[in-house]
Amino acid sequence: MTSVNRETPSLFLRNATGLVKGWSGFDAFGYSFMSVNLVTLGMFYSLAVFAFVPKGSVLSALLLSGVVMTFLCVTYAGLIAVMPRAGGDYVWQTRILDGVPGALLGAIVGFFTLYLAAQAFGMSGGVALVAGLLGIVGGAALGWKRGGIGFVLSATGWWFILALWAPIYGFILKIEVVQPLVALLGWTDGSTFFASNNGTFAISLFTIVIASGAVALGMAGYARVQRWCIWIGLAVLAVMFVLMLISTQDTFHAAFDKASQSLFGVPGAYDATIANAVANDGFAPGGSPLDFGLNGDTFLLLPLMMFWILYPNWGATLYGEVRGAGDFKKVLRGMLGGLWVTIGLAVVFVLLAAKAFGWDFFNATNDNFINNAYGYVTAAPTLPIWGYPPLLVSFLIDSRFVQIVIVVLFGAWFVGWAGTLWLSSTRMIFAAAFDRVLPEAAARVSDRGVPWIALLLIMVPGVILSWLYAYQAGFSALTLDASLVIAVTFFGTSFAATILPWWKPDLYNKSPIARYKLAGLPMISIAGAITTIFLGWVVYEWLSNSLYGIGTGNTQSIEFLAVVYGLGALVWVVARVYRRTQGIDLDAIHAEIPAE
Amino acid sequence: MRIFYATDVHGSDICWRKFLNAGAFHKADVLIMGGDMTGKAMVPIVANGSSWELTLQDQKLTLTTEAEVVAMEKRISDRGYYPIRLTREEVNAWAADPSLVDVRFKAEIVRGVERWMAIADEKLRGSQIRCIVSPANDDMFEIDEIIERATIPVLGEAVAIDLDGLTMISTGWTNPTPWNTFRELPEDQLRVKIDELVKAAPDPHRAIFNFHVPPYGSNLDNAPKLDAAMNYVSGGQALIPVGSHAVRDAILHYGPLLSLHGHIHEGRGAVKLGRTLAVNPGSTYEDGVLQAAIVDLDTKKGSVKRYLLING
Numbered sequence: 001m002t003s004v005n006r007e008t009p010s011l012f013l014r015n016a017t018g019l020v021k022g023w024s025g026f027d028a029f030g031y032s033f034m035s036v037n038l039v040t041l042g043m044f045y046s047l048a049v050f051a052f053v054p055k056g057s058v059l060s061a062l063l064l065s066g067v068v069m070t071f072l073c074v075t076y077a078g079l080i081a082v083m084p085r086a087g088g089d090y091v092w093q094t095r096i097l098d099g100v101p102g103a104l105l106g107a108i109v110g111f112f113t114l115y116l117a118a119q120a121f122g123m124s125g126g127v128a129l130v131a132g133l134l135g136i137v138g139g140a141a142l143g144w145k146r147g148g149i150g151f152v153l154s155a156t157g158w159w160f161i162l163a164l165w166a167p168i169y170g171f172i173l174k175i176e177v178v179q180p181l182v183a184l185l186g187w188t189d190g191s192t193f194f195a196s197n198n199g200t201f202a203i204s205l206f207t208i209v210i211a212s213g214a215v216a217l218g219m220a221g222y223a224r225v226q227r228w229c230i231w232i233g234l235a236v237l238a239v240m241f242v243l244m245l246i247s248t249q250d251t252f253h254a255a256f257d258k259a260s261q262s263l264f265g266v267p268g269a270y271d272a273t274i275a276n277a278v279a280n281d282g283f284a285p286g287g288s289p290l291d292f293g294l295n296g297d298t299f300l301l302l303p304l305m306m307f308w309i310l311y312p313n314w315g316a317t318l319y320g321e322v323r324g325a326g327d328f329k330k331v332l333r334g335m336l337g338g339l340w341v342t343i344g345l346a347v348v349f350v351l352l353a354a355k356a357f358g359w360d361f362f363n364a365t366n367d368n369f370i371n372n373a374y375g376y377v378t379a380a381p382t383l384p385i386w387g388y389p390p391l392l393v394s395f396l397i398d399s400r401f402v403q404i405v406i407v408v409l410f411g412a413w414f415v416g417w418a419g420t421l422w423l424s425s426t427r428m429i430f431a432a433a434f435d436r437v438l439p440e441a442a443a444r445v446s447d448r449g450v451p452w453i454a455l456l457l458i459m460v461p462g463v464i465l466s467w468l469y470a471y472q473a474g475f476s477a478l479t480l481d482a483s484l485v486i487a488v489t490f491f492g493t494s495f496a497a498t499i500l501p502w503w504k505p506d507l508y509n510k511s512p513i514a515r516y517k518l519a520g521l522p523m524i525s526i527a528g529a530i531t532t533i534f535l536g537w538v539v540y541e542w543l544s545n546s547l548y549g550i551g552t553g554n555t556q557s558i559e560f561l562a563v564v565y566g567l568g569a570l571v572w573v574v575a576r577v578y579r580r581t582q583g584i585d586l587d588a589i590h591a592e593i594p595a596e
Numbered sequence: 597m598r599i600f601y602a603t604d605v606h607g608s609d610i611c612w613r614k615f616l617n618a619g620a621f622h623k624a625d626v627l628i629m630g631g632d633m634t635g636k637a638m639v640p641i642v643a644n645g646s647s648w649e650l651t652l653q654d655q656k657l658t659l660t661t662e663a664e665v666v667a668m669e670k671r672i673s674d675r676g677y678y679p680i681r682l683t684r685e686e687v688n689a690w691a692a693d694p695s696l697v698d699v700r701f702k703a704e705i706v707r708g709v710e711r712w713m714a715i716a717d718e719k720l721r722g723s724q725i726r727c728i729v730s731p732a733n734d735d736m737f738e739i740d741e742i743i744e745r746a747t748i749p750v751l752g753e754a755v756a757i758d759l760d761g762l763t764m765i766s767t768g769w770t771n772p773t774p775w776n777t778f779r780e781l782p783e784d785q786l787r788v789k790i791d792e793l794v795k796a797a798p799d800p801h802r803a804i805f806n807f808h809v810p811p812y813g814s815n816l817d818n819a820p821k822l823d824a825a826m827n828y829v830s831g832g833q834a835l836i837p838v839g840s841h842a843v844r845d846a847i848l849h850y851g852p853l854l855s856l857h858g859h860i861h862e863g864r865g866a867v868k869l870g871r872t873l874a875v876n877p878g879s880t881y882e883d884g885v886l887q888a889a890i891v892d893l894d895t896k897k898g899s900v901k902r903y904l905l906i907n908g
Contacts, residue, residue, distance in 0.1 A: 010639070010640065010650065010651030010652075011637050011638070011639055011640075011651070011677075012637065012638040012639075012640065012690065012697045012700075012701070013636060013637050014636060014637075014697075014698075014701050015775045015776060015777060016606075016632075016636040016734045016775060016777060017632065017733065017734050017773050017775055017777060017859065027828065083880075083883055084882075095885075095907070430815075430865060433865075434864060434865050434866060434905050435905065436904060436905075440866060440867075440868070443815065443865055443866070443867065444867060444868065445813075445814070445815045445867065447813065448813075449813050449815065449837060451815070506884070507883065507884075510671065510674070510675065510883075510884065511653075512653035512654055512655060515655055582902055583892070583901070583902055584902050584904055585904075586904075588622065588890070588904060588906055589904060589905070589906050589907065590906070590907055591621075591906070591908060592908060593614040593617055593618050593621050593622075593886060593908035594614070594617050594621065595610045595613040595614050595617065596613065596617075
């Protein structure tokens with residue numbers, strides 16, 4: 001009946017349901033590593049936009065990003081240790097945030113949402129200010145009640161915004177897998193189709209099918225696929241790095257020109273790409289990734305890095321019992337491993353890109369493509385498809401077959417990552433349905449265990465936003481909004497973690513991390529405060545600095561964000577009112593029953 | 597009629613006390629404890645001269661006063677573990693001979709349930725709130741008679757209980773688990789047991805099933821997949837249904853108005869199976885948070901008026 005932990009006879013267990021040995025460090029690492037995905041998120045965006053901040057120090061920005069995300073990891077690993085089976089941001093925020101702190105957070109979100117929305121919709125400064133004040137009142141009222149602001153921030157960050165990620169995932173699939181393969185296969189009609197809006201929309205729909213299929217079929221099989229993808233992805237990345245290391249810029253220059261002529265009929269493409277970027281994109285050659293410093297421009301790179309490196313905590317929903325501080329350390333090590341291995345690989349990649357491609361060419365080809373793809377300029381790029389780094393490296397081997405194999409194998413980075421797109425969304429929808437905020441039908445599953453209605457609740461907006469992404473001019477430029485909304489959710493959770501030891505001392509003091517202090521202050525509060533301040537600054541930059549293409553400089557972006565947060569608040573308020581007519585008091589969900 | 601249903605508190609003192617207070621707090625008429633009420637672990641507090649040492653959640657702690665030890669015992673009990681004072685020699689002997697641990701476990705569990713029943717009798721005395729306690733697969737059989745001896749709590753296992761014209765039938769037996777616990781049956785035998793129990797309900801449509809194990813494939817039974825060594829497969833991301841086919845088939849066959857479940861702590865939720873509302877409030881007993889379901893029933897119509905899953 002019993003089992004004894006012989007190494008440390010500090011706990012005697014008996015056989016009982018649910019007792020398991022817990023997480024392996026590799027699992028924690030795997031989640032983190034694939035979430036801050038070097039290829040699908042890093043190469044696709046953050047490592048491709050250095051030209052937009054030419055005076056920023058690339059290496060400093062990469063290392064600084066790792067440092068601040070370390071605090072995010074400490075914050076989330078701490079929350080996992082305090083509430084291990086709590087289900088992530090939704091339950092952490094709904095359990096911790098209420099009263100004055102909840103109202104404060106609600107007021108901040110409410111003010112910015114309504115103030116900026118009023119401006120975006122063309123209202124005068126005075127009217128916008130009144131709208132902002134209404135936002136403060138409404139947000140504070142919503143945050144005062146436990147569950148209010150927690151629902152809004154979690155629903156927006158884990159559900160609504162994932163609909164925007166669907167076309168972004170689709171776009172990544174298009175430019176990293178489909179277009180390179182179509183080009184390598186010489187499929188002319190395919191090249192034309194996938195370069196069109198219809199092609200973009202079709203690939204987004206395909207991505208939606210993959211993401212929905214993974215949820216519908218269950219994660220057990222997909223999780224095995226993920227593990228294989230990590231190994232395949234790492235192996236082919238190693239091959240890429242070796243090729244970059246042993247080649248010279250001259251070799252690459254010749255190989256690129258040859259391939260560009262052969263695939264796209266573009267002569268002298270290497271030099272033409274740089275010239276095109278200089279002429280049309282305001283590109284300034286002459287930088288170096290080795291410039292090391294902490295000037296103001298370097299800090300401007302950080303919000304761009306967040307598109308990719310913000311998610312080492314993505315696997316934050318854990319299970320199991322009889323946990324201790326050991327689990328905190330294990331989860332933290334896994335998250336930090338995924339984060340810092342990725343940062344390290346990114347540093348190596350950047351240095352090798354400068355060595356093999358030439359820093360000017362690498363930035364010019366990205367600049368050339370991104371400006372056109374997001375509609376910042378109308379001039380056509382030199383090549384009709386993106387200079388996807390694995391594709392560029394594959395040109396070093398003069399074999400079409402090997403080039404195809406390299407691109408296909410790099411697809412493992414996408415396959416092992418994209419299937420989880422809507423897993424968190426459906427769980428969030430379930431949680432909201434169980435809390436009666438959504439109709440109970442939202443949590444219904446078929447006889448085969450498929451949550452059709454939850455899937456529809458994310459698929460339908462996913463299809464709508466995919467359509468907008470493909471056909472609505474300028475909508476694809478809202479890419480960073482996808483990270484902004486998640487960052488706001490993390491901001492709320494980090495704020496909750498910061499106040500936890502004082503606001504919910506009973507919960508905190510019983511946790512295994514209560515002993516971790518620095519200068520007498522709880523470690524989770526220090527890490528949470530740093531993360532909160534940093535994310536607050538990042539969100540402010542995104543909203544206020546036109547460099548990022550979203551926020552106040554982009555009316556469409558603010559309108560989109562207003563709809564997202566307005567919808568979150570509306571769902572919560574309507575649910576409360578409607579449930580009250582049914583005799584259901586949603587306040588009772590989180591009401592603490594006295595123990596004595 | 598309002599019922600307050602919680603389950604899987606696994607020895608957590610604070611959750612038990614909240615459960616008993618929930619009747620007055622949430623204006624419930626009936627409290628139902630769905631089973632797995634006993635703890636899974638003992639934490640030795642080891643004498644070392646004039647002080648006491650223990651390790652809790654990987655923290656090595658030294659206690660120097662009796663007041664500190666008592667406070668620590670409460671903290672341990674609130675998490676659902678049994679605090680036990682031992683000498684260093686006893687700890688070493690236990691580590692070498694698991695049968696010694698068995699004996700003490702049984703004693704602690706029995707003592708714990710006796711104490712809980714006494715608290716229930718005291719807290720609920722004089723109120724009109726009924727309290728039904730139904731042990732489940734993690735609960736040894738010895739606790740059934742302790743519950744039977746209690747004044748106010750009523751043993752639910754295998755007994756048909758009338759609730760204002762509705763009939764509640766309960767069993768804590770489950771389909772087999774990887775842990776080989778006390779009350780497990782193969783699916784076919786579990787179905788036979790359920791069929792026998794349902795015979796006591798005059799009208800199955802006006803019955804409440806209080807079956808610990810949730811129905812298979814209902815989303816109330818999703819648990820992380822484990823390998824043979826009890827490690828998570830794919831870090832717990834791979835969820836699989838582990839509920840009972842017998843329970844699912846019985847619900848769909850008999851169509852009770854309500855079906856109450858637990859067992860899978862991560863399986864919090866409510867679903868409709870045919871005409872039946874099936875509920876699993878889940879459990880986070882280690883946090884000291886009582887998860888529960890509040891269900892309002894229309895006893896005349898024999899229907900569920902409304903329900904709410906709460907974290908109290």
